[in-house]
Amino acid sequence: MQLPVLPTGDAAPLPVDLTGGSDLPHKHASPPNPRKQKRDRSRSKRRGKLTQAQRDALGLDERWDRFYAQKGVRFYKDRHWLRRELLELMPPAVRDDPMRWCAPLASDGTGVAVDVVPATNELARMTVGLEAGCGCGSAAFPLLRANDDVFVLATDFSAEAIRLLKSRDEYENQLSSSTRRIHAWVSDVAAPPGDARWAAVEALADALGGLHFLTFVFVLSALEAAQMVAAVRRAARLLRPGGLLFFRDYGAGDLAQRRLDDRGQTDGAGTYERGEGTLARYFSLEEVGDLFPPALFDRVELRHVERDITNRAQGVTMNRRWVQAKFARRGAPPCFEPVAGAPPLAETGAARRRGAPRSSSPVRGADDGGDDAHCGDLAPECGCFASLGFD
Numbered sequence: 255m256q257l258p259v260l261p262t263g264d265a266a267p268l269p270v271d272l273t274g275g276s277d278l279p280h281k282h283a284s285p286p287n288p289r290k291q292k293r294d295r296s297r298s299k300r301r302g303k304l305t306q307a308q309r310d311a312l313g314l315d316e317r318w319d320r321f322y323a324q325k326g327v328r329f330y331k332d333r334h335w336l337r338r339e340l341l342e343l344m345p346p347a348v349r350d351d352p353m354r355w356c357a358p359l360a361s362d363g364t365g366v367a368v369d370v371v372p373a374t375n376e377l378a379r380m381t382v383g384l385e386a387g388c389g390c391g392s393a394a395f396p397l398l399r400a401n402d403d404v405f406v407l408a409t410d411f412s413a414e415a416i417r418l419l420k421s422r423d424e425y426e427n428q429l430s431s432s433t434r435r436i437h438a439w440v441s442d443v444a445a446p447p448g449d450a451r452w453a454a455v456e457a458l459a460d461a462l463g464g465l466h467f468l469t470f471v472f473v474l475s476a477l478e479a480a481q482m483v484a485a486v487r488r489a490a491r492l493l494r495p496g497g498l499l500f501f502r503d504y505g506a507g508d509l510a511q512r513r514l515d516d517r518g519q520t521d522g523a524g525t526y527e528r529g530e531g532t533l534a535r536y537f538s539l540e541e542v543g544d545l546f547p548p549a550l551f552d553r554v555e556l557r558h559v560e561r562d563i564t565n566r567a568q569g570v571t572m573n574r575r576w577v578q579a580k581f582a583r584r585g586a587p588p589c590f591e592p593v594a595g596a597p598p599l600a601e602t603g604a605a606r607r608r609g610a611p612r613s614s615s616p617v618r619g620a621d622d623g624g625d626d627a628h629c630g631d632l633a634p635e636c637g638c639f640a641s642l643g644f645d
């Protein structure tokens with residue numbers, strides 16, 4: 255499938271074939287089993303799956319609203335692995351020891367800030383970034399905890415996700431501190447230029463000379479193909495020359511993709527629809543490289559992250575595969591010094607957080623880069639959420 259061309263004068267066409275998954279092993283469907291079908295129907299109901307007609311009646315943002323209303327703030331666990339993978343944004347102490355304990359944001363009790371887009375002078379000496387499709391803040395808060403100099407503009411088009419994010423203690427704490435470091439609001443990252451919900455942040459980015467960094471963490475896979483291009487265009491618009499774009503998303507060949515393939519939950523052009531109506535896409539390295547054209551971005555890193563996650567109790571091994579990339583906005587040397595790879599961490603099991611207070615940890619379970627637990631339609635079979643020690 256050919257993606258639309260970026261309508262910026264300096265952008266190269268995106269020859270992106272996002273069909274994906276052609277190299278996947280194909281499993282033949284087994285004959286229908288009425289008892290299994292009945293069991294699956296009742297599981298689907300419990301897990302919030304929608305019929306096709308129900309899905310069609312909802313916009314994508316409403317489907318995500320429904321998803322978050324049902325799953326709550328803790329479905330996506332905090333992405334502490336960013337300390338290891340985004341060393342560019344980390345202070346020296348965290349670079350040296352990415353697994354060190356980073357305390358949650360606390361209030362210093364100095365007063366309550368008004369929760370509006372910050373003024374330019376408020377951010378003058380800070381490293382300012384945008385988390386697009388931030389959900390409930392599972393990437394934003396780990397970044398903020400690890401680096402006191404970071405300010406995160408966090409946006410999602412699910413109003414329910416932003417409501418949950420704002421209900422977190424850490425959000426409230428930073429609003430009652432002398433220096434707030436996060437502002438969250440509802441917007442569509444793929445909205446056309448001139449969209450009113452972006453006006454204030456675009457003006458802020460312009461006043462700052464552009465944002466220092468921008469993250470797409472499991473977000474572009476949730477968009478339709480044309481929206482992906484619009485989101486990338488917005489990223490290019492907001493970043494300063496040399497600014498860092500961080501991408502992590504599902505990789506072609508991920509177990510979840512194979513399951514969705516088996517169930518025929520794809521449009522045949524690389525977009526999958528989970529039972530709850532949210533979209534998914536599984537990227538090859540080439541597709542990600544093509545999505546960020548050289549006219550706009552210099553490639554810094556593009557690779558697979560793979561992990562076999564074993565649930566010993568159930569005897570299930572999940573082959574998870576993600577794609578991770580970093581790009582620098584063209585036009586100047588990168589804002590951040592290149593950094594050597596982080597010390598390797600154990601690939602399985604929960605890596606221990608060094609220095610964490612024993613009893614007051616806000617993070618339960620693995621901090622080893624457990625990545626995105628959104629198995630969606632995987633969950634009914636493997637029960638991975640309940641028993642993998644993710645949460």
Ligand SMILES: C[S@@+](CC[C@H](N)C(=O)[O-])C[C@H]1O[C@@H](n2cnc3c(N)ncnc32)[C@H](O)[C@@H]1O
Pocket residue numbers: 318330333386387388389390391392393409410411412415441442443444471472473476477481628
């Ligand atoms: C898989 S979740 C990831 C959430 C978060 N980045 C994280 O790492 O936990 C995908 C998110 O993208 C958001 N999203 C999907 N389409 C969007 C759009 N057009 N604009 C903004 N957010 C969007 C969804 O509401 C959802 O919160």
